[in-house]
Amino acid sequence: MRTVYVNGKYLPENEATVSVFDRGFLFADAVYEVTAVFDGRLVDFHGHMTRLRRSLSELQMELPASDAEILAIHRELVRVNNVTEGIVYTQVSRGSADRDFLFPDVGLTSTVVLFTQHKNLIDNPTGRRGLHVITVPDQRWRRCDIKTVQLLYSSLAKTRAKQQGADDVWMVLDGFVTEGSSNNAYIVNQDGTIVTRELSNDILHGITRHAVVRCARNLQMPLAERPFTVDEARSAREAFSTSATGLVSPVTSIDGVTIGDGKPGPVATRLRDIYLESSRANAI
Amino acid sequence: MRTVYVNGKYLPENEATVSVFDRGFLFADAVYEVTAVFDGRLVDFHGHMTRLRRSLSELQMELPASDAEILAIHRELVRVNNVTEGIVYTQVSRGSADRDFLFPDVGLTSTVVLFTQHKNLIDNPTGRRGLHVITVPDQRWRRCDIKTVQLLYSSLAKTRAKQQGADDVWMVLDGFVTEGSSNNAYIVNQDGTIVTRELSNDILHGITRHAVVRCARNLQMPLAERPFTVDEARSAREAFSTSATGLVSPVTSIDGVTIGDGKPGPVATRLRDIYLESSRANAI
Numbered sequence: 001m002r003t004v005y006v007n008g009k010y011l012p013e014n015e016a017t018v019s020v021f022d023r024g025f026l027f028a029d030a031v032y033e034v035t036a037v038f039d040g041r042l043v044d045f046h047g048h049m050t051r052l053r054r055s056l057s058e059l060q061m062e063l064p065a066s067d068a069e070i071l072a073i074h075r076e077l078v079r080v081n082n083v084t085e086g087i088v089y090t091q092v093s094r095g096s097a098d099r100d101f102l103f104p105d106v107g108l109t110s111t112v113v114l115f116t117q118h119k120n121l122i123d124n125p126t127g128r129r130g131l132h133v134i135t136v137p138d139q140r141w142r143r144c145d146i147k148t149v150q151l152l153y154s155s156l157a158k159t160r161a162k163q164q165g166a167d168d169v170w171m172v173l174d175g176f177v178t179e180g181s182s183n184n185a186y187i188v189n190q191d192g193t194i195v196t197r198e199l200s201n202d203i204l205h206g207i208t209r210h211a212v213v214r215c216a217r218n219l220q221m222p223l224a225e226r227p228f229t230v231d232e233a234r235s236a237r238e239a240f241s242t243s244a245t246g247l248v249s250p251v252t253s254i255d256g257v258t259i260g261d262g263k264p265g266p267v268a269t270r271l272r273d274i275y276l277e278s279s280r281a282n283a284i
Numbered sequence: 285m286r287t288v289y290v291n292g293k294y295l296p297e298n299e300a301t302v303s304v305f306d307r308g309f310l311f312a313d314a315v316y317e318v319t320a321v322f323d324g325r326l327v328d329f330h331g332h333m334t335r336l337r338r339s340l341s342e343l344q345m346e347l348p349a350s351d352a353e354i355l356a357i358h359r360e361l362v363r364v365n366n367v368t369e370g371i372v373y374t375q376v377s378r379g380s381a382d383r384d385f386l387f388p389d390v391g392l393t394s395t396v397v398l399f400t401q402h403k404n405l406i407d408n409p410t411g412r413r414g415l416h417v418i419t420v421p422d423q424r425w426r427r428c429d430i431k432t433v434q435l436l437y438s439s440l441a442k443t444r445a446k447q448q449g450a451d452d453v454w455m456v457l458d459g460f461v462t463e464g465s466s467n468n469a470y471i472v473n474q475d476g477t478i479v480t481r482e483l484s485n486d487i488l489h490g491i492t493r494h495a496v497v498r499c500a501r502n503l504q505m506p507l508a509e510r511p512f513t514v515d516e517a518r519s520a521r522e523a524f525s526t527s528a529t530g531l532v533s534p535v536t537s538i539d540g541v542t543i544g545d546g547k548p549g550p551v552a553t554r555l556r557d558i559y560l561e562s563s564r565a566n567a568i
Contacts, residue, residue: 006304017301018309020290020397025302026375027435028312059440089383091310098401099373101435101465103443113304117382139426141437150434151311151385153425156343159387181385 003080005073005114010080013115022111024093027101028150030111031055032091035074036121036244037083038276041283042074043244047207052090055147060103061094062110070114071284077116086118087245091149121245122276130252130264131167131241135230136160138171138178138202145201154181168241170254176227178202183243184209185251187228187236188267195232198225208242208275215274221267230254238265247279248272287364289357289398294364297399306395308377311385312434314395315339316375319358320405320528321367322560325567326358327528331491336374339431344387345378346394354398355568361400370402371529375433405529406560414536414548415451415525419514420444422455422462422486429485438465452525454538460511462486467527468493469535471512471520472551479516482509492526492559499558505551514538522549531563532556 004016024030033052036043049067056063063070074088095108140153157169158181170185171178178197179185184206186196194216199205216223233239239251239259248271250264259265288300308314317336320327333351340347347354358372379392424437441453442465454469455462462481463469468490470480478500483489500507517523523535523543532555534548543549 004304013305014303016304018304019298020288020300020302020375020399021297022309025306025309025314025377026316026433027439028433029436029439030309032310059436060443091304093309099399101439101442102446103439115304115383137426141425141434142421142423143437148436149310149312150425150436152313152343152432152434153427155311155313155385155387158385159344162386 002115003077005077005112007112010076016113016115018111018113019096021096021098022093023095023097024091024111024149026099028148029059030091030093030149031059031061031147032089032149033147034244035088035090036279037078037086037088038122038280038283040078040084042078042088043279043283044207044211045071045074045284047210051147051205051207052092056092058143058146061092062107063092063112064110065112073114077114081116083116083118085121086116088114088116090114119245121247126167127247127249127272128264130250132165132253133168133170133180133251134161134164134166134255135172135177136169138173140171143201144178144203145205147204157181170233172230173202175229177230177233179204180241183241183246183249186240186242187233188238188265189232190235190237192237193222193224194267195224195226195228197227206242208244208247211278212242212248212271212275215271215278219274234259238267240268240271248275286400287361289361289396291396294360300397300399302395302397303380305380305382306377307379307381308375308395308433310383312432313343314375314377314433315343315345315431316373316433317431318528319372319374320563321362321370321372322406322564322567324362324368326362326372327563327567328491328495329355329358329568331494335431335489335491336376340376342427342430345376346391347376347396348394349396357398361398365400367400367402369405370400372398372400374398403529405531410451411531411533411556412548414534416449416537417452417454417464417535418445418448418450418539419456419461420453422457424455427485428462428487429483429489431488441465454517456514457486459513461514461517463488464525467525467530467533470524470526471517472522472549473516474519474521476521477506477508478551479508479510479512481511490526492528492531495562496526496532496555496559499555499562503558518543522551524552524555532559
């Protein structure tokens with residue numbers, strides 16, 4: 001049985017609980033991070049911690065632990081659960097208080113929950129064959145840069161996509177793609193330029209996005225950070241998405257339209273290989 | 285100590301917990317209702333149950349209990365907690381499963397949580413003096429008709445309003461008021477017409493809204509269901525909001541601009557009295 005961390009305790013997963021008055025449960029008043037584990041080591045841990053603290057700060061929330069303490073919990077969970085490849089999930093909610101829309105005046109103690117999942121991230125079948133995505137309106141709240149647990153729309157949209165035979169969705173706001181259900185979206189234009197939406201409140205500031213954009217720039221691949229339309233995406237040479245768990249995932253069809261020759265393209269494949277190599281080398 | 289209902293058990297509030305893997309906690313994959321209690325009896329219970337089942341249905345979620353069973357839980361909680369005036373809160377989440385954006389294929393058992401709160405709903409100071417509201421952009425997800433726990437934006441906005449000396453917010457989408465943080469919004473124009481936004485995905489289909497609109501029509505008060513602008517609201521004769529806990533609450537300033545003479549107006553006051561009388565008479 002998996003061991004889970006809850007507020008200072010390491011517990012068997014079936015005893016890992018939070019109060020029904022936890023504001024994470026009642027108000028989605030909580031933020032999270034997902035850190036990949038390769039070879040038993042953590043990928044871009046400090047990037048995730050920096051983003052976690054930014055999310056907390058945007059919501060006037062505190063994390064009563066240092067990065068070193070959170071790192072120690074990550075490592076202990078990876079150890080006791082024998083995670084060679086997978087993820088560590090971290091969620092911080094504002095804490096428990098009787099239900100009120102107003103944030104409690106007095107300092108609550110945040111609820112801190114961490115757990116692991118074993119996953120094949122590297123040798124993943126969709127990484128090889130490519131994802132089929134469909135486009136849907138982006139109906140999420142307008143602060144997608146804050147990584148909150150308000151994930152119901154993404155969850156519902158991805159589930160509906162699956163029910164229709166696709167793997168994921170790309171969301172569209174005012175005619176332009178924002179991002180996937182839990183990943184950033186990219187295309188490679190016919191002129192070979194990688195295009196991905198610029199950072200704003202409309203998308204998650206992906207840790208993997210940051211690393212992959214840096215890889216592309218280091219390799220002097222042409223890259224433009226700007227919005228792109230669904231039509232542009234459908235007529236692209238390649239498409240792909242990035243996330244901590246999907247790494248670089250080729251997208252081979254959009255709304256049933258085949259992208260390129262319907263196989264993972266060379267740009268996505270190369271970026272996947274380089275990102276993977278660099279992440280493994282730098283994991284801690 | 286309060287007694288709380290969780291999945292078939294009546295528990296002391298400090299033992300009322302849900303799994304950290306509950307999708308309500310991880311994905312805000314949960315819906316809720318708040319039913320007012322007057323004189324120890326439930327206001328518009330069946331209206332709340334109808335809306336709860338609609339919210340569940342929109343999210344492909346099940347409630348493994350009949351209305352009669354949920355009613356019995358409400359009554360038992362009201363009894364053991366000696367609630368004369370207050371609320372019963374009901375939350376249903378999809379249940380617990382290892383974290384995945386996709387809804388689990390196999391039928392999960394929903395998590396059902398109910399608890400009570402003692403509140404002065406009737407003799408409420410803000411009901412007498414009126415609310416000060418400020419307007420903010422409506423940045424919530426675009427299915428506000430589904431009563432989910434994705435309440436972080438409303439909670440944050442109301443808290444910021446309080447920090448600025450106001451009581452609540454009215455949210456504005458494309459120049460038109462949608463609703464308050466947890467209430468529907470109304471104005472009374474200079475010609476005496478009550479104006480409130482029509483039902484759509486942009487607002488909660490308030491149970492109290494339904495009752496108050498019916499009261500107004502029965503009294504042959506002129507009423508128009510259409511969007512109104514912030515300017516229209518600021519120059520209105522009266523403004524008010526409705527909700528299960530706020531009943532009919534006069535709004536006496538918007539963005540610091542005094543509405544009417546700065547006191548609760550006759551239309552809001554009359555509707556509050558009539559709504560209260562009718563709710564008490566029909567409570568079960």
